[in-house]
Amino acid sequence: MGQQGCRVLRAVGLTKAYGEIEALRGVDLEVDAGSVVALLGRNGAGKTTMLSIIAGLLVPDAGSVEVNGIDVWADRATAASQIGIAPQETGIYRVLTVRENLEFFGEIAGLSRRDKRRRADDVAEQLGLTDLLSRSATTLSGGEARRLHTGCALVHAPPLLLLDEATVGADVATRNQLIDAVREMANEGAAVIYTTHYLPEVEALEADIVIIDDGKLLARGSRADLVSRYFAAGVELEFSIDVDLRSVDALVEMAPVALGSRRWQLQGECDIVDIGRRLGAHASALLAVEASRPDLERVFLEITGRSLEGEA
Amino acid sequence: MNGFLAISRLQLRIIRRDPVFLVVMFGMPLILMPLMKETIALSLNASGYPDATGAEQLVPGQTVLFGFMVAGSAAFAIFREHGWRTWDRLRASPASPRQMLAGFAAPWVLIHLFFQFVMLGAGGVFFDLRLNGGSPAALLLTVVSFAACVVAIVILAAATFRTVNQVQALVNLGAMVFGGLGGALVPVEQLPGWAEAVAPISPQYWAMDAHRAIFLESGGVADVVGPCGILLSIAVVAGGLASLRFRADETKEFFA
Numbered sequence: 001m002g003q004q005g006c007r008v009l010r011a012v013g014l015t016k017a018y019g020e021i022e023a024l025r026g027v028d029l030e031v032d033a034g035s036v037v038a039l040l041g042r043n044g045a046g047k048t049t050m051l052s053i054i055a056g057l058l059v060p061d062a063g064s065v066e067v068n069g070i071d072v073w074a075d076r077a078t079a080a081s082q083i084g085i086a087p088q089e090t091g092i093y094r095v096l097t098v099r100e101n102l103e104f105f106g107e108i109a110g111l112s113r114r115d116k117r118r119r120a121d122d123v124a125e126q127l128g129l130t131d132l133l134s135r136s137a138t139t140l141s142g143g144e145a146r147r148l149h150t151g152c153a154l155v156h157a158p159p160l161l162l163l164d165e166a167t168v169g170a171d172v173a174t175r176n177q178l179i180d181a182v183r184e185m186a187n188e189g190a191a192v193i194y195t196t197h198y199l200p201e202v203e204a205l206e207a208d209i210v211i212i213d214d215g216k217l218l219a220r221g222s223r224a225d226l227v228s229r230y231f232a233a234g235v236e237l238e239f240s241i242d243v244d245l246r247s248v249d250a251l252v253e254m255a256p257v258a259l260g261s262r263r264w265q266l267q268g269e270c271d272i273v274d275i276g277r278r279l280g281a282h283a284s285a286l287l288a289v290e291a292s293r294p295d296l297e298r299v300f301l302e303i304t305g306r307s308l309e310g311e312a
Numbered sequence: 313m314n315g316f317l318a319i320s321r322l323q324l325r326i327i328r329r330d331p332v333f334l335v336v337m338f339g340m341p342l343i344l345m346p347l348m349k350e351t352i353a354l355s356l357n358a359s360g361y362p363d364a365t366g367a368e369q370l371v372p373g374q375t376v377l378f379g380f381m382v383a384g385s386a387a388f389a390i391f392r393e394h395g396w397r398t399w400d401r402l403r404a405s406p407a408s409p410r411q412m413l414a415g416f417a418a419p420w421v422l423i424h425l426f427f428q429f430v431m432l433g434a435g436g437v438f439f440d441l442r443l444n445g446g447s448p449a450a451l452l453l454t455v456v457s458f459a460a461c462v463v464a465i466v467i468l469a470a471a472t473f474r475t476v477n478q479v480q481a482l483v484n485l486g487a488m489v490f491g492g493l494g495g496a497l498v499p500v501e502q503l504p505g506w507a508e509a510v511a512p513i514s515p516q517y518w519a520m521d522a523h524r525a526i527f528l529e530s531g532g533v534a535d536v537v538g539p540c541g542i543l544l545s546i547a548v549v550a551g552g553l554a555s556l557r558f559r560a561d562e563t564k565e566f567f568a
Contacts, residue, residue, distance in 0.1 A: 055404045057561070077406040085404045091397035093322070095329040108318040108405040136329075152401065 006033045008191035014063035023049040025215040031191040038207035039195040046215040047195040051162045055085040084158035088165045090149045099133040102155050109156035123151040126181045143174035161192045197308050199296045213304040230302045231294045234267045238288040250278035315407020319415025337382050341374035371435030372523035376516045377496040382427050383462035384483030386420035387470035395566030409560040417467045424459035445530030454522040457543035461515050464550035471558035475565040490514040518542045
């Protein structure tokens, strides 16, 4: 793995369109050894496209990707040995045992017979799969299969680890184990890119957060950094019926943003009596008012103008 | 090279874990052979081979017929990776697309050779198949040429087609129609005139031509060089086209 702080990934000007849809629009991203970058965005924001390009699975329309100084397209095999990717959908060999799965992905990445065995043991321990090593993958639960799926990307100890929605469908225990494993990989010097739209995970990872929306990187920084830069004071309102506050003239200056059909956010320092007066007829449906919390959800909303709530 | 070897070993391991298809492929011809032996013997006796037991046509015929289906598994193995969502993981590995293709093809050439030897061996043990002066070297050349030819054809199909149903259609067509045309069911000279005329378009025709030379005419290597040369030429052309046509990033549809 890389020396802490060394640049592992350098992606410049990544652009990709699927017909009329621009999935990525000139995205730059640099990631250093020992750091975890959480790529945060809604479904369709461009996260998976970006990971696929970095992994060499997708050719960009423009831009370049270097991993440890190796051009992903000019020297495909060498670059591939530096990358471990766990795609979004679970991809394991169900007819093989857990050990056989781990060892196969080690072998195809170039590990010797002895190393692949040793690394399979290490990764199994890291992900709580040791007792399952000789079990057929057919018999694994969803969470166990997900851990094996991720383990297959870790087994050759790649300097760059790409995890696409690693915890989708995982139980809490699996989620925690995966997050611990990611942290451990980073501590050992790997550069990790972790796509998600699940905010508690991003906070648990203590990752550098990159917010992506509509194929563009909009902001990057630590949680504290982003909150200090983008969090705006305001209140959140909850209604008993569906309402649309954008149509209320008296609220225009408070920039209402929908957090859901019955939940809205208003910007600025607000007085409850003043809000009630401005709501007019909608005031009778108001159930609760609370001050906006300085969290990532609000930061994301502030930066993209859209909520992550309801994403799956 | 690592990628090629790793994928080849993976294929063999998967087959060991789930051998049902192969067991059926090995079992079916052995069940069918005794049902057809007397009829084939009479047919050969009437065609100028009075001492023939029927095994000389029957065993190679069934081997060639089912051999195409066995080879079809090489294509299914590629599509199966798409169904298992492991294809992109292979693509993201250091294995090049050609190493991947070769990694899927090579084990099936070996399995195909094993299948043919088991069939011919069982023919010797259970159905009185004898070389009758035919050359073992010629038989080896025939078996190797046929395995290379049919595996290359199905790999070309896998590289060309987008859905597993299309491949399955080709395998069925290749096994039954081209097998029948090629003389795997009954000798070519007993086919209708039009079928006899088009029979040489079938790879199985050339395999059966070589087998007949060995088992019925006591042929040597020189007698099978022609048909085996054609089989190997088909293998080279199909393999080359597959290599050119194959795009690892193409989406393939496995069974829904």
